[in-house]
Amino acid sequence: MDFTFLGTSAGTPTKARNVTGLALMHGKPKHWYLIDCGEGTQHQLLHTRHSVMQLQAIFITHVHGDHTFGLPGLLTSASMLGRTEPLFLVAPRPVKTFVETALGNSDSSLSYELKYIDSEADEFYWEDDAVEVMATPLSHRVSSRAFTFTEKNLERQLLKDRLEADGVEPGPAWGELQQGRDVVLENGTVLRSDQYTAITRQPRKIVVGGDNDNPELLEATCQDAHVLIHEATYTQEVADRVGAWPQHSSAAQVARFAEAVGIPNLVLTHFSSRYQLSRDAYPHIGEVEAEATGLYRGTLYLARDLHSYRLHKDLTLRPEPAPGD
Amino acid sequence: MDFTFLGTSAGTPTKARNVTGLALMHGKPKHWYLIDCGEGTQHQLLHTRHSVMQLQAIFITHVHGDHTFGLPGLLTSASMLGRTEPLFLVAPRPVKTFVETALGNSDSSLSYELKYIDSEADEFYWEDDAVEVMATPLSHRVSSRAFTFTEKNLERQLLKDRLEADGVEPGPAWGELQQGRDVVLENGTVLRSDQYTAITRQPRKIVVGGDNDNPELLEATCQDAHVLIHEATYTQEVADRVGAWPQHSSAAQVARFAEAVGIPNLVLTHFSSRYQLSRDAYPHIGEVEAEATGLYRGTLYLARDLHSYRLHKDLTLRPEPAPGD
Numbered sequence: 001m002d003f004t005f006l007g008t009s010a011g012t013p014t015k016a017r018n019v020t021g022l023a024l025m026h027g028k029p030k031h032w033y034l035i036d037c038g039e040g041t042q043h044q045l046l047h048t049r050h051s052v053m054q055l056q057a058i059f060i061t062h063v064h065g066d067h068t069f070g071l072p073g074l075l076t077s078a079s080m081l082g083r084t085e086p087l088f089l090v091a092p093r094p095v096k097t098f099v100e101t102a103l104g105n106s107d108s109s110l111s112y113e114l115k116y117i118d119s120e121a122d123e124f125y126w127e128d129d130a131v132e133v134m135a136t137p138l139s140h141r142v143s144s145r146a147f148t149f150t151e152k153n154l155e156r157q158l159l160k161d162r163l164e165a166d167g168v169e170p171g172p173a174w175g176e177l178q179q180g181r182d183v184v185l186e187n188g189t190v191l192r193s194d195q196y197t198a199i200t201r202q203p204r205k206i207v208v209g210g211d212n213d214n215p216e217l218l219e220a221t222c223q224d225a226h227v228l229i230h231e232a233t234y235t236q237e238v239a240d241r242v243g244a245w246p247q248h249s250s251a252a253q254v255a256r257f258a259e260a261v262g263i264p265n266l267v268l269t270h271f272s273s274r275y276q277l278s279r280d281a282y283p284h285i286g287e288v289e290a291e292a293t294g295l296y297r298g299t300l301y302l303a304r305d306l307h308s309y310r311l312h313k314d315l316t317l318r319p320e321p322a323p324g325d
Numbered sequence: 326m327d328f329t330f331l332g333t334s335a336g337t338p339t340k341a342r343n344v345t346g347l348a349l350m351h352g353k354p355k356h357w358y359l360i361d362c363g364e365g366t367q368h369q370l371l372h373t374r375h376s377v378m379q380l381q382a383i384f385i386t387h388v389h390g391d392h393t394f395g396l397p398g399l400l401t402s403a404s405m406l407g408r409t410e411p412l413f414l415v416a417p418r419p420v421k422t423f424v425e426t427a428l429g430n431s432d433s434s435l436s437y438e439l440k441y442i443d444s445e446a447d448e449f450y451w452e453d454d455a456v457e458v459m460a461t462p463l464s465h466r467v468s469s470r471a472f473t474f475t476e477k478n479l480e481r482q483l484l485k486d487r488l489e490a491d492g493v494e495p496g497p498a499w500g501e502l503q504q505g506r507d508v509v510l511e512n513g514t515v516l517r518s519d520q521y522t523a524i525t526r527q528p529r530k531i532v533v534g535g536d537n538d539n540p541e542l543l544e545a546t547c548q549d550a551h552v553l554i555h556e557a558t559y560t561q562e563v564a565d566r567v568g569a570w571p572q573h574s575s576a577a578q579v580a581r582f583a584e585a586v587g588i589p590n591l592v593l594t595h596f597s598s599r600y601q602l603s604r605d606a607y608p609h610i611g612e613v614e615a616e617a618t619g620l621y622r623g624t625l626y627l628a629r630d631l632h633s634y635r636l637h638k639d640l641t642l643r644p645e646p647a648p649g650d
Binding site: 011012013014015018019038039040042043046047063064065066068069070072073076077080081094095097098101102103104105106107108141142 | 423426
């Protein structure tokens with residue numbers, strides 16, 4: 001499972017960081033999912049390997065503009081490219097109204113079906129062949145969600161000793177069983193895939209938080225997850241000075257939570273535009289990093305625009321080289 | 326009068342070109358106007374000297390998304406920066422509805438007043454201390470306008486011979502007269518500014534077209550104008566192949582019109598995303614340029630993102646160096 005940050009700035013874009021967007025890739029080659037879609041998300045995609053033609057679904061954590069204003073442009077660009085495959089939009093209801101008004105009032109129509117799903121419905125659950133997605137309510141100025149992506153259809157290992165012991169010779173039946181399908185032999189015997197194969201690893205699970213001032217709300221969600229991607233808008237000192245109103249998390253809050261819940265990988269993002277990348281600038285993003293490092297002993301990354309990470313099958317999270325641009 | 330292209334691509338952004346936006350600067354230092362606001366306009370501004378804090382008015386030529394989808398982000402970013410000065414939005418009515426829905430559905434409010442003006446009203450006319458703006462209807466798939474910016478309050482030259490002949494000594498009265506204000510002397514004599522000063526040059530006038538497949542509609546508008554900024558989405562050969570439906574102009578159409586109407590400066594923009602900047606690529610933007618050069622003998626520029634031009638008082642148009650970035 002790979003993910004690429006399309007934007008890592010809170011509220012407004014800066015020269016170095018766009019507003020929020022995350023591309024998550026898993027399943028069939030080039031298939032991917034988009035979590036949040038701030039203005040300029042389609043521009044950022046031009047610098048990645050991801051195309052709106054292979055986008056499977058868009059998940060919007062909450063209605064704020066820095067997470068949604070890129071939707072009309074991305075959707076109409078997909079249409080201008082001639083997309084015909086339906087696209088899922090999983091979002092709060094006001095986002096649906098915003099998109100419909102943007103399209104209608106700009107004389108736009110889409111060449112494909114936009115399948116809207118209410119992310120805030122009590123029974124929310126979404127899946128396709130590759131992932132299942134659940135939502136966890138968070139605490140923010142507006143209703144906000146974390147989305148948890150869990151991989152499906154893990155590869156099966158053939159239990160060769162058992163197959164040989166039962167006299168099942170290598171051949172097409174082995175392939176069928178490995179794909180999870182039961183086989184009926186010519187003599188009528190049924191070979192059950194579950195009996196002759198085993199799944200030998202955990203499904204990978206990534207939690208992508210929306211804006212949130214209370215990471216503890218993710219305690220149950222994070223129990224068997226491998227990566228938490230969460231906002232850390234400020235250091236604690238700045239958060240105290242700004243006050244409670246914006247309802248964002250400090251790096252200390254998130255790091256302390258991640259340490260307590262024992263999640264092995266933490267990626268912080270959604271930084272206040274005051275934090276700069278240059279080591280000479282003040283305030284510098286290194287302050288946010290230092291605060292988290294002091295409180296969390298797992299693998300920590302601070303997100304940067306267009307940087308990618310891979311959650312390997314062995315459950316380690318490592319940076320990916322940037323695609324040739 | 327200076328202008329900077331914030332986007333020069335038609336329909337969708339490319340790596341080299343954003344969708345449409347033009348910053349026009351005139352009047353008080355740093356004061357400027359925005360014509361069209363495609364997605365990512367606020368991002369482009371980060372690479373110019375223009376700040377949304379000094380933006381006086383936004384003019385939208387037509388409702389299409391590549392000219393409007395940047396509005397919600399630009400307006401809310403101005404608010405997050407703490408803008409309090411009212412801002413004019415001159416646009417077709419559906420754009421007002423789009424902006425209001427975007428703000429309302431993203432739980433956004435503005436820290437300043439957005440003063441909406443219907444650009445399509447029959448009696449449309451807008452002015453401030455520095456410019457007057459008129460609109461000319463164009464021909465496109467949706468209602469579209471060109472906006473003409475004419476400078477106001479030109480500097481006055483003192484008619485020193487006349488002042489001295491009438492015994493008006495150099496002093497504060499001279500300054501008042503030069504500012505266009507009449508002066509009442511202690512003896513009750515009224516000195517009329519119009520009598521003792523003269524405006525010795527033409528007001529500069531720039532026509533900024535929206536999408537349009539019939540440049541001839543600008544014939545009257547261009548009579549005493551100095552610069553025409555107009556779309557040239559394709560070469561004639563591509564336009565013929567694409568067919569009439571998109572209702573765009575070819576470079577040949579615009580160049581032929583500009584030559585016939587005798588406008589001294591022509592800047593082409595809004596190029597189909599198929600045209601590339603690299604000389605090795607095909608099709609290349611040089612094809613569009615070659616087509617226009619062959620038909621127009623005035624000063625011709627093909628717009629590029631973040632390139633700036635100045636219309637000098639002597640009515641020559643010349644490129645400006647890019648600001649240090």
